[in-house]
Amino acid sequence: MMKLRVPVVLLFWVIIGLVSTPSAALAGAEQDATETGRLLAILLDSGRVTVGANQALINDAAKGDKGFTPEVFEKQLVEKFKERSGVDLANLKSANAPETAKKLLPQLVEASKLTVAENQSTINKKGVGFKGFAPATFGTKAAAKFSSKAGVYLKQTTHDGLLRTPANKADGFEAGVLQKFADPGYPRQGEKIISEAAEGGKILRVMLPLYYGKGCLACHGEPKGEK
Secondary structure, three states: OOOOOOEEEEEEEEEOOOOOOOHHHHHHHHHHHHHHHHHHHHHHHHHHHHHHHOHHHHOOOOOOOOOOOHHHHHHHHHHHHHHHHOOOHHHHHHOOOOHHHHHHHHHHHHHHHHHHHHOHHHHOOOOOOOOOOOHHHHHHHHHHHHHHHHOOEEEEEEOHHHOOOHHHEOOHHHHHHHHHHHOOOOOOOOOOOEEEEEHHHOEEEEEEEEEOOHHHHHHHOOOOOOO
């Protein structure tokens, strides 16, 4: 699949409380927070990928009930996430993942399922092709639901030229990270991240790049569908 140099970035912030923590414990806490952020970003994107894989079905104007229920979505999501991360959401207790991740990942799964559930009437609308329920809209809604309950900031953003949802506009910090990810020398394989502690170590930002493929350009191309 063709890759572009303009990435979508999933941005994750977590309060890790390192101000009065001994240096050795601080390093461990930051490492765990970084891995938790990476896994959350991969999980959110796995949900986006799952919606994208069902886009033709969702957009089928001739069909009413699509059968793309929250339960069907969850099954596909769990499989995709395990494929990418090696973590089995069905067996988190024995997974090689930070305890914080084990608490937060199920919350993001529930937020994602709720997003699919709340859009069933849209998904199953007959006589309408594109209904506005696409990977980007799913990601925005699922991230907002998760963030409001988990207290963890999860966001997807991109360059202004490819932005379609104003709420996802990059701030100054995010715009700078986008430039780093767009560098031709930045690794494009695997789940490579950038992490940075901020506010005296109280906040850790973890950013995962997602590079647009040809299939994304129908909505995000400039001009639409061409670049």
